[in-house]
Amino acid sequence: MKVTNYLLALAISFSTYGVFSQSQSVNIENSTINWLGKKIGGQHEGFIQIKSGKLELKNDQIISGNFTIDMTSITNTDLKDEGYNKKLVGHLKSDDFFGVEKYPTATFKITKATKFSNGKASVTGNLTIKDKTESITFDFVKNINHYTAKLEIDRSKFNVRYGSTSFFDSLGDKAINDIFTLDVKLVVNE
Numbered sequence: 001m002k003v004t005n006y007l008l009a010l011a012i013s014f015s016t017y018g019v020f021s022q023s024q025s026v027n028i029e030n031s032t033i034n035w036l037g038k039k040i041g042g043q044h045e046g047f048i049q050i051k052s053g054k055l056e057l058k059n060d061q062i063i064s065g066n067f068t069i070d071m072t073s074i075t076n077t078d079l080k081d082e083g084y085n086k087k088l089v090g091h092l093k094s095d096d097f098f099g100v101e102k103y104p105t106a107t108f109k110i111t112k113a114t115k116f117s118n119g120k121a122s123v124t125g126n127l128t129i130k131d132k133t134e135s136i137t138f139d140f141v142k143n144i145n146h147y148t149a150k151l152e153i154d155r156s157k158f159n160v161r162y163g164s165t166s167f168f169d170s171l172g173d174k175a176i177n178d179i180f181t182l183d184v185k186l187v188v189n190e
Contacts, residue, residue, distance in 0.1 A: 021063060026053030030187040031146075033069065037180040044088060049073035051105060053186065055147075062121060062140070065110035071100045071129075097160050103130045111135070116142055123149070129158035151182040 028050050036045045053067035074092050079085040093100040110125040124137040134157045141148045156178045 021056050021058040024055045024057065024188040026050055026055075026067070027187040027189050028052065032183075032185045034183040035074075035180060036183070038177045043078075044076055045078050046074060046076040046089075048075075048182075050186075055110075055186075055188065059115070061115040062110060062113040062123060065108075065123075065125070067108045069106040069108070070104070071098050071106055072104050074098070074100070099130055113140070119143070127153070127158075129153075129155075130160065132158045134158065146185055146187040148186075149182075149184045151184065152179050153182060154178050155180055 031050050031053070033048045033050060034045060035048055036043060049070045051068040051070040054065065055062055056064040072093070074089060076085050076088050076092075079088055092098060095102075098106075106127070106129045108125050108127050110123055112124045114122045119142045121140045121142070122137060123140040124135060126133050127136050134154075136151065136153070138149050138151050
């Protein structure tokens, strides 16, 4: 009788396993965000570090998630000349772009998501840069121990104006695309 009760309890616990949510924290050392910005006749790219992050899943669906990005960590990887590299990074951190002294972090909060289907879910959330918040939607791909996403961000919506044709006329070949891309790889601790 004890064995039967034990097996019954075990069967019930396995059948209800999917009912409980699962929390996953982001492994910030192994996660990456690669940025890419384009302009007429060229482009620049580099990395930004994740400061913290957490996902909550239930029944193979993301039910919540919060992420903080360390905007002071912006780097450039394409300029090999140390002087030009330092100048570009300094300009990106300045008030012309992300104003990291006043706005040292950016945040993303998931507001809704579809269930994963073939390892992919659609995720919508609120992205905040320079105290401006906009809703964005993107595909989130699940792998074994990490997730990937490609986000296209319109910087003009976050008051990042430098070289933007949304704010300035007659920029000619000095124009910088409003859309920049973030390739995100989130490694999670389970």
